[in-house]
Amino acid sequence: MTTTEIKHMANVIRQDIIKMLVPAKSGHPGGSLSAADIVAALYFKVMRVKPEDPQWPERDRFVLSKGHAAPVLYAALAEKGYFPKDELWGLRQTGRMLQGHPDMKNTPGVDMTTGSLGQGLSAANGMALAGNLDHKDYRVYVVLGDGEMAEGQVWEAAMAAAHYKLDNLTAILDFNGLQIDGTTDSVMSSAPLPEKWKAFGWHVLEVDGHDIEGLLQSLAEAQAVKGKPTILIARTVKGKGVSFMENQVGWHGNAPSTEQAEQAIRELEEEAANLG
Amino acid sequence: MAEKQATRDAYGKALVALGAENTEIVVLDADLSKSTKTADFAKNYPDRFFNMGIAEQNMIGTAAGLAAAGKIPFASTFAVFATGRAFEQIRNSIAYPKLNVKIAATHAGITVGEDGATHQAIEDVAIMRALPNMTVLVPADGEETRQAVYAAAKHHGPVYIRMGRLDVPLLFAKDYRFEIGKANIVREGKDAAIIANGIMVSKALEAAAELSSSGIEVSVVNVASVKPLDQETIIRVAAECGAVITAEEHTIIGGLGSAVAEVLGENRPTPMLRIGLKDSFGESGRPLELLEKYGLTKDEIVKAVRAVMERK
Numbered sequence: 001m002t003t004t005e006i007k008h009m010a011n012v013i014r015q016d017i018i019k020m021l022v023p024a025k026s027g028h029p030g031g032s033l034s035a036a037d038i039v040a041a042l043y044f045k046v047m048r049v050k051p052e053d054p055q056w057p058e059r060d061r062f063v064l065s066k067g068h069a070a071p072v073l074y075a076a077l078a079e080k081g082y083f084p085k086d087e088l089w090g091l092r093q094t095g096r097m098l099q100g101h102p103d104m105k106n107t108p109g110v111d112m113t114t115g116s117l118g119q120g121l122s123a124a125n126g127m128a129l130a131g132n133l134d135h136k137d138y139r140v141y142v143v144l145g146d147g148e149m150a151e152g153q154v155w156e157a158a159m160a161a162a163h164y165k166l167d168n169l170t171a172i173l174d175f176n177g178l179q180i181d182g183t184t185d186s187v188m189s190s191a192p193l194p195e196k197w198k199a200f201g202w203h204v205l206e207v208d209g210h211d212i213e214g215l216l217q218s219l220a221e222a223q224a225v226k227g228k229p230t231i232l233i234a235r236t237v238k239g240k241g242v243s244f245m246e247n248q249v250g251w252h253g254n255a256p257s258t259e260q261a262e263q264a265i266r267e268l269e270e271e272a273a274n275l276g
Numbered sequence: 277m278a279e280k281q282a283t284r285d286a287y288g289k290a291l292v293a294l295g296a297e298n299t300e301i302v303v304l305d306a307d308l309s310k311s312t313k314t315a316d317f318a319k320n321y322p323d324r325f326f327n328m329g330i331a332e333q334n335m336i337g338t339a340a341g342l343a344a345a346g347k348i349p350f351a352s353t354f355a356v357f358a359t360g361r362a363f364e365q366i367r368n369s370i371a372y373p374k375l376n377v378k379i380a381a382t383h384a385g386i387t388v389g390e391d392g393a394t395h396q397a398i399e400d401v402a403i404m405r406a407l408p409n410m411t412v413l414v415p416a417d418g419e420e421t422r423q424a425v426y427a428a429a430k431h432h433g434p435v436y437i438r439m440g441r442l443d444v445p446l447l448f449a450k451d452y453r454f455e456i457g458k459a460n461i462v463r464e465g466k467d468a469a470i471i472a473n474g475i476m477v478s479k480a481l482e483a484a485a486e487l488s489s490s491g492i493e494v495s496v497v498n499v500a501s502v503k504p505l506d507q508e509t510i511i512r513v514a515a516e517c518g519a520v521i522t523a524e525e526h527t528i529i530g531g532l533g534s535a536v537a538e539v540l541g542e543n544r545p546t547p548m549l550r551i552g553l554k555d556s557f558g559e560s561g562r563p564l565e566l567l568e569k570y571g572l573t574k575d576e577i578v579k580a581v582r583a584v585m586e587r588k
Contacts, residue, residue, distance in 0.1 A: 103373070116368040116369075122334045123338070123344065125334075127342070130346060153334055156329075156334035160331070
């Protein structure tokens with residue numbers, strides 16, 4: 001896929017997110033929209049996967065540690081062909097496949113069950129360790145949230161990834177600056193994040209999380225780093241792409257109404273038209 | 277049999293043997309490998325051993341990731357930290373996705389001794405038993421531990437194995453057969469049944485011998501597989517004996533005693549008494565003195581059998 005095509009895909013993913021949250025009547029649009037470019041770059045350019053064989057042993061792995069952003073992952077998986085797109089409209093509904101948070105047992109393409117914050121990096125570490133043991137060259141990608149930085153387990157795992165020199169692991173921090181109760185700075189300061197990750201032994205790259213070219217460049221650099229794991233601290237806008245959701249803490253965990261969704265889709269279609 | 281071995285020692289040896297047979301076995305520990313006895317595995321297979329430092333939550337999460345990538349991880353630490361500190365990691369990263377992780381915890385119960393209540397898990401079986409998809413095993417001696425470790429490795433899915441620090445009598449020979457989901461009747465009698473596991477099986481057998489000398493013949497049922505529970509055997513023995521005692525080195529809330537009470541309450545109401553910690557923590561002390569103080573003894577079992585028989 002070309003960079004422009006990935007941008008279009010991120011736009012489609014954003015539209016899917018909005019559309020699936022309407023019938024669900026609940027869910028997390030803000031943090032799903034902020035991660036759309038990151039997830040699009042991974043699934044449509046970087047990651048080596050086979051949608052027709054979700055358990056392919058050689059595949060790159062993806063762990064969505066900020067599991068509440070499940071809609072962004074589901075949209076990418078559906079667009080990639082892991083399951084019919086119709087499944088998206090059954091999100092969070094009784095008896096349907098797509099759970100409120102990712103469930104590896106029931107959703108093709110989901111490599112790890114997540115949702116309880118702070119746990120994804122540990123699981124990603126385990127997958128990376130297994131890859132090394134098996135002399136496989138697959139890579140493991142994990143997307144973390146910035147609110148999640150307050151979880152102690154993240155730092156246990158950060159320490160362990162550097163200790164075990166997991167250079168087959170890339171973390172991407174969706175640094176949107178907001179969490180449920182307000183800004184991350186007001187709720188629990190985690191600054192300075194680049195320095196913290198460096199001090200924990202990681203190769204740190206700071207990047208605009210909505211700049212596909214920059215993301216691809218950083219992800220390529222991460223692959224070349226040897227002897228330590230890499231984290232992309234990706235500056236993002238929560239609710240990115242929908243004017244009334246951008247940087248609004250209230251859109252962390254609320255579904256749009258039909259009217260709001262229509263407006264959001266109009267804006268996203270407009271954006272798509274300008275992408276060329 | 278006078279010979280003794282701590283179940284943790286049997287675990288360490290079984291792990292080394294298992295590691296030779298199956299290269300998918302990996303072991304994680306949280307800076308307690310000398311105590312949990314995973315150190316021998318570490319020495320033999322350094323590439324497949326991961327010391328995670330004093331970070332149990334990350335250890336459990338890492339084990340989940342290893343399992344998701346096809347490995348069979350045994351994650352070891354003291355029972356109180358495995359099931360307490362890392363409970364929610366076990367719940368959401370292992371039990372819910374049904375990942376193939378074996379949580380092999382040692383230093384369960386008050387026989388931890390001198391370290392005191394902070395290090396004595398008395399509620400771990402209750403916690404683990406409450407989790408869907410979790411198998412819970414409490415072996416009684418070295419041979420049963422060895423077989424439980426092998427059975428856990430063969431079983432696809434999460435398993436909790438509870439082991440102890442204290443040397444306990446070797447009860448079973450090589451021809452003994454442990455099976456997940458099966459109880460073993462280790463002595464037969466019709467006057468009452470003692471249903472026990474872990475270190476309390478040997479105490480139950482001592483109690484049975486003493487009762488026999490005064491004309492009371494009791495069955496002793498070893499329930500190493502607390503979950504899945506062999507309901508059929510428990511109901512049958514309760515029906516035959518008409519009086520039941522449970523004995524466990526655990527709080528009487530939520531463990532073996534509760535599991536048996538649930539089954540009998542629904543299927544075969546039977547006069548019953550539970551031996552275990554009576555809703556209390558332990559304390560520092562010599563293991564055998566603590567067992568006396570907290571009523572986990574042959575004498576207490578004998579007393580309970582006589583008391584429950586009165587209610588037949």
